[in-house]
Amino acid sequence: MIVIIKPTLACNFRCKYCYLSSESKVATTMDLEFAKQVLLEVKEQNHSGQKLEILWHGGEPLLWGIENYRNIFDFINKEFADVRYAISMQTNLSLITDEYIDLFVKHNVSVGISLDGPQNINDSERVFQNGNGTFNSVISKLKLCREKGLNTGCIVVATRNHIGKMRELYDFMCDNIISFKMNPLFISGEAIKNKNELGLSIDEYVAMSMELFDLWFFDESNKINNSKFIDIASGLMTRKMSLCSFGENCQDHVVCISPTGEVLPCGRFCDSDLIRFSYGNLHTEHYSDILLRIKESNAYKRAEFIKKSNCSKCKYFEICHGGCLHDGYINSSTFESKTFMCSANKRIFAHIEKRLIEAGMISL
16 A cells, blocks of 8 residues: 655645646645544554555655654654554655755665756756756655665656757766656646646657666666556566556545645645545544545446446456556546547557567566
8 A cells, every 4th residue: 555645735845847837836834743643543444454554655755854754753663663664755865965865765765756867858848936957856855865775766757858969968867876766747737837848749749658668678787767668568578567547446545745744646646636536634534534535436347337338358457457447537527437538558668578579588
């Protein structure tokens, strides 16, 4: 079970493609004692004994403050002693300090960052509130993390600025030993305003993904992982995927809690235009009562609709299941739609499958 907790939606960056609108990035922060109560209610519902993954997200989650994290991590360590759990955080890294790093190492916190490659690419789209590029700040903080033994994974958002630059991106990541995955840009939040500048066609994204996969797959000397490619390749071999966007029903194992206590289908639904899909608010209801309501929602029933649609006839249905719930909704304004990345995913799956067959890793 993945529990995404967003203690704040505020952010010191103003990335041009952010899935949250600027209007959503308010300074509201989650109360520490409320966060503790939420975690206890989540723990109470872990009847199956499955591993709980507690993901701190934002906005920029480090804006919640180090004292809050010291307190909450100690609380989790004490109250969850009899529970299998893992703590992770997705951060832009710019605010990290020695104290944060020591705290994360102490509590085995896995840290994910965002960086879009070399400075000329990154600083064209990932900027501070004043419009200045973020590259130098992130790279210096990444170096600090490594010096103190904190490893990080990385997300790259593919935009028009990456067209024709897959080799440059790949070489940069290899030279700096940054394991990463490349996600498509989805048109939500701030990205709506900048889709003409940054948006990609399906053909462009597919071509970039295929080129990047081949660079990585055929590079016998590389020292980095690409978690998305690994998961797709594994899925093609085992017919099982771990990425939430390809799960049979993400609503069975993902939930997001906003700074104001709203329980949402996932973190992408925190934008002001989508907050109406809240399952309930933990300030007024118990988590157990809200869970009962989830299975009656259209978001939950989407999986059954997709299963009964033409998607079920696709050779990749077992590893895709119609793709991301959010992607489907923003494409059609209905939960009955498959992802807008359907045609792209099928072509990328087929390309990776071909390479695995050629390598003798799977048979026809």
